[in-house]
Amino acid sequence: MIAFPNAKINIGLRVTGLRPDGFRNLESCFYPVNWCDALEIIPATNLAFTSSGLTIPGKASTNLCLKAYHLLQQDFNLKPVRIHLHKNIPIGAGMGGGSSDAAFTLKLLNNLFNLEISVPDLENYARQLGSDCAFFIQNKPVFAIEKGDVFEPLKLDLSNYKIVVIYPDLHITTAEAYREVVPQAPADNLRELLQQPLPTWKNRVDNDFEKALFLKYPVLPELKEYLYQSGAIYTSMTGSGSAVFGIFSPDFTQTLLVPHTTYAVWQGAL
Numbered sequence: 001m002i003a004f005p006n007a008k009i010n011i012g013l014r015v016t017g018l019r020p021d022g023f024r025n026l027e028s029c030f031y032p033v034n035w036c037d038a039l040e041i042i043p044a045t046n047l048a049f050t051s052s053g054l055t056i057p058g059k060a061s062t063n064l065c066l067k068a069y070h071l072l073q074q075d076f077n078l079k080p081v082r083i084h085l086h087k088n089i090p091i092g093a094g095m096g097g098g099s100s101d102a103a104f105t106l107k108l109l110n111n112l113f114n115l116e117i118s119v120p121d122l123e124n125y126a127r128q129l130g131s132d133c134a135f136f137i138q139n140k141p142v143f144a145i146e147k148g149d150v151f152e153p154l155k156l157d158l159s160n161y162k163i164v165v166i167y168p169d170l171h172i173t174t175a176e177a178y179r180e181v182v183p184q185a186p187a188d189n190l191r192e193l194l195q196q197p198l199p200t201w202k203n204r205v206d207n208d209f210e211k212a213l214f215l216k217y218p219v220l221p222e223l224k225e226y227l228y229q230s231g232a233i234y235t236s237m238t239g240s241g242s243a244v245f246g247i248f249s250p251d252f253t254q255t256l257l258v259p260h261t262t263y264a265v266w267q268g269a270l
């Protein structure tokens with residue numbers, strides 16, 4: 001069985017408080033985008049994991065796909081499988097690529113072995129693998145709260161717009177980014193701002209990670225400014241960086257000559 005785990009962008013992100021478990025509470029719109037990995041899982045005589053494409057830091061044995069397999073193995077008598085991941089989503093980009101691989105592994109194993117795990121139970125397994133993972137089970141636009149793993153419905157459809165996501169070849173680890181942010185109660189209501197027309201979002205729908213990371217990595221504000229200069233209606237860094245995205249009107253046809261980048265992609269929303 002094969003699946004194509006997709007990335008996400010965060011449209012607005014507020015880090016609102018420190019939790020007793022050491023994690024932060026946040027508020028953010030998670031929106032799926034179709035920059036994808038490819039993930040194949042087939043029955044095999046021994047458990048094996050291989051990858052191709054972008055190099056994934058760390059040992060193969062620590063890959064989130066294998067962690068997802070072992071997590072289900074604790075509750076189900078899973079037969080061995082061969083997992084192959086073709087990595088295409090940049091790592092350390094705030095696009096949730098590893099988390100998506102983990103969630104799609106859970107979904108593929110559920111289908112392959114007819115485990116009949118319900119969606120809420122799949123989300124519970126996903127939460128144990130990482131804060132971003134649960135979102136990719138249902139994979140639809142949501143307003144996320146708490147660790148980013150509890151969801152409220154959100155009416156937001158950007159499928160007519162053009163979204164470009166740019167990765168500036170800069171790996172920012174999530175833990176590093178969180179260390180730079182001082183949690184604070186938001187001054188306004190992000191959920192309500194997101195229901196306003198898109199042209200009102202600029203300078204209002206903000207990402208709390210930008211302040212510190214923009215000082216540290218000047219390429220990030222440069223990219224954001226470049227996207228606005230090029231005609232984007234709204235732009236922001238996603239998650240804890242380093243990718244920056246722009247939302248353009250449906251009839252935008254200009255070619256972007258993006259500075260400081262190794263990857264860029266034009267696309268509609270997923």
Ligand SMILES: C[C@](O)(CO)[C@H](O)COP(=O)(O)OP(=O)(O)OC[C@H]1O[C@@H](n2ccc(N)nc2=O)[C@H](O)[C@@H]1O
Nearest residue numbers: 022023024099130131132133147148174175178239240
């Ligand atoms: C920045 C976001 O991508 C926004 O969607 C996520 O919050 C990151 O989620 P993630 O990569 O799945 O993060 P995890 O693997 O769960 O945690 C990595 C590290 O980030 C920090 N972390 C993560 C999520 C959260 N709500 N509070 C945190 O403080 C913790 O230091 C943790 O050790």
Ligand SMILES: Nc1ncnc2c1ncn2[C@@H]1O[C@H](COP(=O)(O)OP(=O)(O)OP(=O)(O)O)[C@@H](O)[C@H]1O
Nearest residue numbers: 057058063064091092093094095096097098099101
């Ligand atoms: N399948 C995988 N793909 C990518 N990274 C993985 C994977 N499995 C484990 N990892 C580890 O997770 C780390 C970061 O993963 P990920 O790609 O989710 O980060 P990110 O792009 O910053 O996304 P986010 O912070 O939004 O979750 C990598 O440095 C790597 O060591």
